[in-house]
Amino acid sequence: MARIVMKFGGTSVADVEKIKNVARRVKTEVDAGNQVAVVVSAMSGKTNELVGWAQEVSPMYDAREYDVIVSSGEQVTVGLLAMALQSMDVAARSWLGWQIPLKTDGAHAKARIKEIDTTELDKRLNGGEVVCVAGFQGIAPDNRITTLGRGGSDTSAVALAAALKADRCDIYTDVEGVYTTDPRIVPKARKIDKITYEEMLELASLGAKVLQTRSVEMAMNHRVRVQVRSTFSEAEGTLVVDEDEIVEQEVVSGIAYSRDEAKITLVKVADKPGIAASIFSPLADANINVDMIVQNVSEDGKSTDMTFTVPRGEFQRALQVIEKNKAHIAYQELLSTSDVTKVSIIGVGMRSHVGVARKMFETLAEKGINIQVISTSEIKVSVLIAEEYTELAVRALHTAYGLDAD
Amino acid sequence: MARIVMKFGGTSVADVEKIKNVARRVKTEVDAGNQVAVVVSAMSGKTNELVGWAQEVSPMYDAREYDVIVSSGEQVTVGLLAMALQSMDVAARSWLGWQIPLKTDGAHAKARIKEIDTTELDKRLNGGEVVCVAGFQGIAPDNRITTLGRGGSDTSAVALAAALKADRCDIYTDVEGVYTTDPRIVPKARKIDKITYEEMLELASLGAKVLQTRSVEMAMNHRVRVQVRSTFSEAEGTLVVDEDEIVEQEVVSGIAYSRDEAKITLVKVADKPGIAASIFSPLADANINVDMIVQNVSEDGKSTDMTFTVPRGEFQRALQVIEKNKAHIAYQELLSTSDVTKVSIIGVGMRSHVGVARKMFETLAEKGINIQVISTSEIKVSVLIAEEYTELAVRALHTAYGLDAD
Incomplete structure (x- = not known):
């Protein structure tokens, strides 16, 4: 039995059918005897739509109101996922940032996680319940909703994995892992089996959009084993790990x-x-x-x-x-x-x-x-x-x- | 100076332009020296979309998760409205049900309001800030989001008007008021200037969709002066009041x-x-x-x-x-x-x-x-x-x- 955090990005929860598919993947882990916390993004395109509305109302918008608006996307998917799990007889409930609480600083729209209260989540996980967490969001000291910046759900997942002392953090996305380079311009690009935190950090900061930079930093600092893999295939993904876990290191990885x-x-x-x-x-x-x-x-x-x-x-x-x-x-x-x-x-x-x-x-x-x-x-x-x-x-x-x- | 609650339905906040229009109407009341609390619904069609997703996931859905999902619609509009007001130099902030808190019982999807803590709202109103409240939602004793049932934003508005001891509660909608009958089948139908709570209650319970039945009951019990009027016109609407305020009573009103x-x-x-x-x-x-x-x-x-x-x-x-x-x-x-x-x-x-x-x-x-x-x-x-x-x-x-x- 392991305790794992699974994170699903926007393309993985783009519609109800896809959310049901996510629920099936979660159920597989539960059936294997694992304790599972799931972090979800908003449906793909949703956050852009919400941000667009905010900008349309006022280009110089109040970041606190921006956070109220854009955090709603994850609220929808986390509720739908909990429902989908329940309909498959998997005990589950949704958790919003303020309910956990996942405490951040007051830097709205780009908040940093300060502390995750795991008391209740631990209890639920130990009781066999799947904990469905809305990604990208937290709560500021003044009791208002914060968001973690674009791609913040990766950071939510890694932070949660660290706080829950999870055995691993699986980041499910629409590609099969981290590639040696962009397969769209190099058809001979290969999926990397294992990559170090440091390399992943450079790749992420250079715009390889598989993981948010900050989430990699956090994984490195807390030594969270991260796996990037596809929601739509059973193939093994890319493991992001410590350098000493990689036996044969390429000179250039990507x-x-x-x-x-x-x-x-x-x-x-x-x-x-x-x-x-x-x-x-x-x-x-x-x-x-x-x-x-x-x-x-x-x-x-x-x-x-x-x-x-x-x-x-x-x-x-x-x-x-x-x-x-x-x-x-x-x-x-x-x-x-x-x-x-x-x-x-x-x-x-x-x-x-x-x-x-x-x-x-x-x-x-x-x-x-x-x-x-x-x-x-x-x-x-x-x-x-x-x-x-x-x-x-x-x-x-x-x-x-x-x-x-x- | 008066203290008023203004409530805008889904068709009044259907898109960003309409939300800006709502902000202008609110600003008019603020400029006239009034203290204003605004309650908004979700964009028209939004709640149906969210309910549709919930039903698609599972026809026998968990009402607690349903509430997480459907309450997101009002979260979006209340944030956008606060932004729109700020961009017109009107001090404003959004309030979600759990932030006020607007406490309900635990009957998810059809919760009843138990208590509205007005401490913070009173302070803000007295300080000249417009208080933008997400309609339709509250918080249950177990710290989970509740919703008040379809049309619940009317009830939010009337309950808020009662709790804040507002001088009146203006319900803005897409019709000019309450009519003697359905103008679609009787072209000679007239707008009613004043109607009693009791009559309004019968009309609402018979399906005249201008006000939610429960909101009328609540207005009657707390003697809240309700006015139903159009968001898209300056015309006077219909005042819902005590019988003794109506001097010449028709035998049949509608x-x-x-x-x-x-x-x-x-x-x-x-x-x-x-x-x-x-x-x-x-x-x-x-x-x-x-x-x-x-x-x-x-x-x-x-x-x-x-x-x-x-x-x-x-x-x-x-x-x-x-x-x-x-x-x-x-x-x-x-x-x-x-x-x-x-x-x-x-x-x-x-x-x-x-x-x-x-x-x-x-x-x-x-x-x-x-x-x-x-x-x-x-x-x-x-x-x-x-x-x-x-x-x-x-x-x-x-x-x-x-x-x-x-």
């Missing part, structure tokens, strides 16, 4: 790419202490997330070029901030483009292997792809390239690192 | 009809004590609501015919109950039809006037309409007629009692 990039270059800024602060402090103040930064070696010892990337959604705002601070920063020219893609290779194995980055650069050079910016971390190398080369680059790297399926 | 009737006749049952109980006790046990009952005078002193009506939705079930008890009741023959309509004249004035019922019978006779069953109360006379005569009968009575508009 290739990620993100089109959500825009590049800004400040030509001929003074090469002196404080110049980086004069550029990036105003951007930080404007809550703009700067990603890759490269500062060229100064040629004349007096001036240099500074290049960095921002998310596309913040591109125009970033340019405005820079232009407003032109006098202070004192650059000669401002160059910018959103015609770029960030391509990354990820693998904990690269820590102990040399020449991993070089292979990336050589592979891209062979295809005639120019690298505009490079950034590296311990387990990742990212390059910025012209957007039109995206597919070519990802396919070439996938082959070069031996990731292609047979 | 003509109602209900097609939701089915007639059952038991031919030749024994004319002896206990026979009525033998028929109606099993029906009551089956939770079937018997309406009109008529027992003919016994011709031979030994047997009689018993006729009664039930709602059409319970017709087949009622027949089954009777047939199952055939041996015990000992009737000779069972006759039944759903081809009937109940037509009623209503007016508190008939208490002090003679000949009111006679005029009804004569009017119908003149048109060649046969009366099958008659039942009367202090302020109402109802007759059962063949369904095909419905429009003819209602129009003739409307004219006979001088209700036609000029």
Whole structure:
């Protein structure tokens, strides 16, 4: 007997038939003698519809009211799931964030979980009842509903698994697991059997939408065994685990790419202490997330070029901030483009292997792809390239690192 | 300055534009210096959709889960309304049933309000904030969401008006008020300026869908001044008040009809004590609501015919109950039809006037309409007629009692 948390995303609960299917999968685990807590998202498309209404009413909406509105989606699916389980003679009831209570801070629309009271849930689980929990939602100190930010149901599930000391947390979605890269552009992409938290974190933060970044962080911090698998198949999924659980580690586990990039270059800024602060402090103040930064070696010892990337959604705002601070920063020219893609290779194995980055650069050079910016971390190398080369680059790297399926 | 409760039904909050319109009407009252609590229903169609899903999952659903699901509709509109008010610089926040708290009994899906804690709402109203309350919902003693039954938002509004000691409760809907009869079949129907609680109660219970019956009872018990008016026009509506507020009382205030009737006749049952109980006790046990009952005078002193009506939705079930008890009741023959309509004249004035019922019978006779069953109360006379005569009968009575508009 194990205690497990099962989480089903929006496509898995998109309509009543699909919710019944979810109930059948839950029943299978119950029949196998397991204690089960289920976390559900809203029906796919529902949260977007609710957010759309909120924006239509007022683009500058009150986040507390936003949370009242958007949390309703999970309220519907959790009730329907509990009903579906009952109709299959599985004891079950629904739990909303405020009923558990799942306590968060007061940062509405992007709240962080503070504490999950498991007294009642523990009792129910031990009594053989399936605990159906509305994902994405909690309650703030002032007794108002909070939500955890988009994709927050993953975080709900992992946090619940940690609080309930669950043996594992199964994240059911519409793909069969985590792939070596996007199968839509690389047909030879392979499903990964086991991946480390660190790698998953990089993949998630690079936009591989299988798991919300924060949920991976939380799983890593609490050592929750997470499995990503498909609601619509019986196939084994991808296990996200500690590095020491993985016997044979690939040097590079996956290739990620993100089109959500825009590049800004400040030509001929003074090469002196404080110049980086004069550029990036105003951007930080404007809550703009700067990603890759490269500062060229100064040629004349007096001036240099500074290049960095921002998310596309913040591109125009970033340019405005820079232009407003032109006098202070004192650059000669401002160059910018959103015609770029960030391509990354990820693998904990690269820590102990040399020449991993070089292979990336050589592979891209062979295809005639120019690298505009490079950034590296311990387990990742990212390059910025012209957007039109995206597919070519990802396919070439996938082959070069031996990731292609047979 | 007055303290008012405004309630808006589903058609008044059917989309974002309509919710903004509601916010403008609320702002008008606020600008006039009034303290305002607003109660909203779900967007029209939404509750039906949610109920449909619940039934699709399981026809024998758990009413506690049903309440979790269907209460979400009002959660959405109350959040959107609070946002819309804020965007017009009106201080406002949403309140869900459990947040107020609006305490009910534990009869899920048809809960009754036990107590409304007005501490926080009073404070907010006195501070000039508009209090936006999700209609139709409350919280049970076990901390689970309850709903008040279909149309329950009217009851929420009236109960809130009573608890907050509001000066009036305005029920905004998609018609301009209460009419002397259904304007769809009588073009000369007139809007009634003032109507008594008692009359309104009869109209509501006869299916005039302007106000939920229970809300009228509650308004009567707590002497809440209710006004029914249109969200989409500035016209005065209908005031539901105490009898002594109405100076010139019509003898008959309105003509109602209900097609939701089915007639059952038991031919030749024994004319002896206990026979009525033998028929109606099993029906009551089956939770079937018997309406009109008529027992003919016994011709031979030994047997009689018993006729009664039930709602059409319970017709087949009622027949089954009777047939199952055939041996015990000992009737000779069972006759039944759903081809009937109940037509009623209503007016508190008939208490002090003679000949009111006679005029009804004569009017119908003149048109060649046969009366099958008659039942009367202090302020109402109802007759059962063949369904095909419905429009003819209602129009003739409307004219006979001088209700036609000029």
